[in-house]
Amino acid sequence: MPSVEPVEAGLRYRVLGPMEVGAGAADATPRAAKLRVALAALLLQTNAVVSVQALADELWAERPPRTATMTLQVYVSQLRRILEVMDPERGRDLLVTRTPGYLLLVDPDELDLVVFERLHRRGLDAARRGDDALAASLQRQALRLWRGPLLSDVPHGPILGATAVRMSELRLDALEHRVRADLHLGRHHALVSELRALTSEYALHEDLHAHLMVALYRSGRQADALRAFVDLRRAMVDELGIEPGPALRALHRQVLDGDPELLGLRDRAVVASVDTRHRADAVRLPPAAEFIGRDDVVSEVEAALAEIAAGRPGPACVGVHGMPGAGKSALALRIAHRAVTAFPDGRVIVDMRSPTGGPRSRSEAFAAFLRGTGVTGHLPTDDEELASAVRGLLERERILVVLDNVTSEGQVQPFLPATPGSAVVVTSRAPLTGIAGPASVRLGVLEPGPAARLFAATAGAEAVYDRSDEVSEVAALCGNLPIALLAAGRRVASEPGGDLTAYTAMLRSPESRWDQLRIHELDVRAVLLSGYAAATEPVRRAFRWLSQLPAGGFPPSVVAAVLDIDPAEAATVVHGLVDAQLLETLGTGRSARFRYHELLSVLARELLSTQDEPVAARTAFDRVWTVYLDLCRHADHLLSPGRSFWAGPGAGKRAAAIVGEEPLAWFAAERQSLIQLVGALFEAELWRPGWQLAESLGSYLEAVAAWGDWEATQQLAMDAAARLGDPVPRAVSLASLGDLAWQRRRYPEAEESYRRAAEIAEQSGLAQPLSRALVGLADLRLADGDHARARVLAERALSVSDTAGDLWGSCNALRSLAFGLLGDNRPDDALRAMMECAVLAGRLRHRRFEGFALAAAHRIATLDGRAGSEALEIQPGLWRLSN
Known part of the structure; x- marks a missing residue:
């Protein structure tokens, strides 16, 4: 008999249940909820760096406070004190600050989750070698570590939620393998009562029911084994409308036939995973897993139906709408199966779509309903x-009618009951608020966690075991759309060995993605294409052309600009796209934005390349970048007047209307779209507009200290400038990289960039980039404390700018000169230079810089000889600390 390892003795961190840190008198478990969340996130990614952003998402979801970074630093400090209580000698050193976040050092033997996974893997290995005694012992040890649901006393965010799902599935897997090993060891008598309880808890888990049937049969209870199958079959048919899988049906036949093979200790008939591929219907999805993440919607619809059944005044109709493939029909089917008590006289499902794809005629729909209620013989x-x-039946009986695939309210009106008792559930793409009223529920895509679980459940435990990153990526590539997740899961499950890595690689490519999302009659592209085919031609054209817009979302005003139509027409087009479920809506009112679902974006780009002339795709993309470049340039001018280094026509009324008077707000809303577009222009080898867009974006990214995005776009701009062979872009991009390095205190890097920019600009006679580079070098000398050299460089930059009539260059040079003079103990001259700077900023209408210059002038005037010991704002929002 294998020995039992005392694994609990060395545990210092317990997360398989309520959180426990330390033990006994040395209990150091945090009491504050936020501290438990932070520690839990670090423990679940033990010995790996958890980024500040990931911790912020875990702590505050999508609404972090403005002081999130500082608050997180406080939490880290408190956690270090807690760890010190647990381990006075080295506790504080266990939580390490490491870019881009924090790292918690934990010995693998100290965390129950890691010990559980290790024991579970060893148990699987022992089972594969045929050592059932060791396998059962190891899985039993692993399961003993569980004290309840993962971190049951800690609020769950993205990290905790995803891990909780994974660990719950892994615990069930360990339990199933332990039972399997015990069956192989002949412990069937002892297992019967346990399996009775487990099959009650996991009522649709086919593996556990198979184990129960085998245990009963080996215990001489053949009739009970057959009854177990009948009970499972009834539950699956009642709740899901499907039969058990082929493996379980084969086992049933063996029990029925009294097959002596089932008496062997290593029984081959016990199924390893649920086969979910025995239904081809692309909408009525078979497995129980299909309803993962839909509990809230089911509850909402069932609550509305309960009110209708109780005689609530108002429409006796509940609407479920959403994009194709969201699982509307399957959800309605499930609700109908569960509504026995509320509607005891029958639940009837009528597909309102004809076999040809169009709407069913009234007479066909009426006949289908009457036949569904059991009416036989001749119909009128x-x-x-x-x-x-139909009206007579609905008035006499308490019936639930499910009208599936409805396209108009007119299809529903004849089925609405005139008297209390009956109800109608409608599934449609667009909301039918005219008949459903407030009881209209949108079925969207799944959240990332449930989406990953749905794919994993469909693909099978063996295919996805310990592959959480790839599972999450597959879910994202499927856009978290249920029909795509099921198609992907079935593809992986259908391949012997189920190579998830290879499948994920093929799914990444838009060219092969549709092939990877098609299996047998289940074709995701065809389902999505049906929504496009049902739309009007203007809507279809907009669907194709707008696919060139960045993925981050866009407002209706950009639609008007890209399609070159007036705003009213654009609003109609967008409304048509949303009604056809070809666009998703983000936000409401004036702040509403729209975006493509991941898979609809792939489809729209494909259709643009195949249904329009070859030049159309390029024309659409050219319109997109032209519009965004115009908008970005206008916003940049409002934010930093006079700063732009490239000439072009002034912004039109459309750009001014779209950007408005708040450039920072516009940039914030469009930031990700603009960054994506810079990359897209680079990929399209449109070097000049790519450089221009990156340069126009730079002042905003500098203003909000978005160092990573600023560096990424400027590096692309530098590459584009090199390919253009034009000295202007090269000099400007080098100066921008110098500014970035200077802001980040990378002074040698900044020095090199500024010097190269100055050399190119001087050789080519380019006044603006030369002045900017000289000011940058002057600022470096100020940082070195070489005020005399800084003043010389700033004076030269001022001369260059004045000669060229570059007001912004002169303004910036005067700023740097003022601080050089101040460092030379010439406060009166410094004050005059800063006041001149303020005057020029006023002429430019650069209100932000004018305010900075006036504040700096006031500060200089009140320093009273203390310039070397005071903190100074040397640029808007950028301070030089005291020496």
Whole structure:
């Protein structure tokens, strides 16, 4: 008999249940909820760096406070004190600050989650070698570590939620493998009662029911084993409308036949995973897993139906709408199966779509309903007689009618009951608020966690075991759309060995993604294409052309600009796209934005390349970048007047209307779209507009200290400038990289960039970039304390700018000169230079810089000889600390 390892003795961190840190008298478990969340996130990614952003998402979801970074630093400090209580000698050193976040050092033997996974893997290995005794012992030890749901006393965010799902599945897997090993060891008598409880808890888990059938059969209870199958089959048919999988049906036949093979200790008939591929219907999805993440929607619809059944006044109709493939029909089917008590006289499902894809005629829909209620014999041929028969049934009986694939409110009106008792559930793409009223529920895509679980459940435990990163990536590539997740899971499950890495690689490519999302009759592209086919031609054209817009979302005003139509027409087009479920809506009112679902974006780009002339895709993209470049340049001018280094026509009324008077707000809303577009222009080898867009974006990214995005876009700009062979872009980009390095205190890097920019600009006679580079060098000398050299460089920059009539260059040179003079103990001259700077900023209408210059002038005037010992704002928002 294998020995039991005392694994609990060395544990210092317990997360398989409520959080526990330390033990006994040395209990150091945090009491504050936020501290437990932070520690839990670090423990679940033990010995790996957890970024500040990931911790912020875990702590505050999508609404972090403005002081999030500082608050997180406080939490880290408190955690270090807690760790010191647990381990006075080295506790504080266990939590390490490491870019881009924090690292918690934990010995693998100290965390119960890691010990559990190790024991579980060893148990699987032992089972593969045929050592059932060791396998059962190891899995039993692993399961003993569980004290309840993962971190049951800690609020769950993205990290904790995803891990909780994974660990719950892994615990069930360990339990199933332990039972399997015990069956192989002949412990069937002892297992019966345990398996009875487990199959009650996991009512649709086919593996556990198979184990129960085998245990009962080996215990001489053949009739009970057959009854177990009948009970499972009834539950699956009632709740899901499907039969058990082929493996379980084969086992049932063996029990029925009294197959002596089932008496062997290593039983081959016990299924390893649920086979979910025995239904081809692309909408009525078979497995119980299909309803992962839909509990809230099911509850909402069932609550509305309960009110209708109780005689609530108002429409006796509940609407479920959403994009194709969201699982509307399957959800309605599930609700109908569960509504036995509320509607005891019947639940009837009528597909309102004809076999040809169009809407069913009234007479066909009436006939389908009547046959569904059990009416036999001859039916009337007259529409009114059929309608009268339908109304009569609905008035006499308490019936739930599910009208699936509805396209208009007119299809529903004849089925609305005139008296209390019956109800209608409608599934449609667009909301039918005219008939459903407030009881209209949108079925969107799944959240990332449930989406990953749905794919994993469909693909099978073996295929996705310990592959959480790839599972999450597959879910994202499927856009978290249920039909795509099921198609992907079935593809992986259908391949012997289920190579998830290879499948994920093929799914990444837009060219092969549709092939990877098609299996048997389940074709995700065809389902999505049906929504496009049903739209009007203007909507279809907009769907194709707007696919060139960045993925981050866009407002209706940009739609008007890209399609070159007036705003009212653009609003109609957008409304049509949303109604056809070809666009998703973000926000409401004036702040509303729109975006493509991941898969609809792929489809729209494909259709643009195949249904329009070859030049159309390039024309659409050219319109997109032209519009965004115009908008970005206008916003840049409002934010930093006079700073731009490239000439072009002034912004039109459309750009001014779209950007408005708050450039920072516009940049914030469009930031990700603009950054994506810079990359897209680079990929398209449109070097000049790519450089221009990056340069126009630079002042905003500098203003908000977005160092990473600023560096990424400026590096692309530098590459584009090199390819253009034009000295202007090269000099400007080098000066921008110098500014970035200077802001980040990378002074040698800044020095090199400024010197190269100055050399190119001087050789080519380019006044603006030369002045900017000289000011940059002057600022470096100020940082060195070489005020005399800084003043010389700033004076030269001022001369260059004045000669060229560059007001912004002169303004910036005067700023640097003022601080050089101040460092030379010439406060009166410094004050005059700063006041001149303020005057020029006023002429430029650069209100932010004018305010800075006036504040700096006031500060200089009140220093009273203390310039070397005071903190000074040397640029808007950038301070030089005291020496």
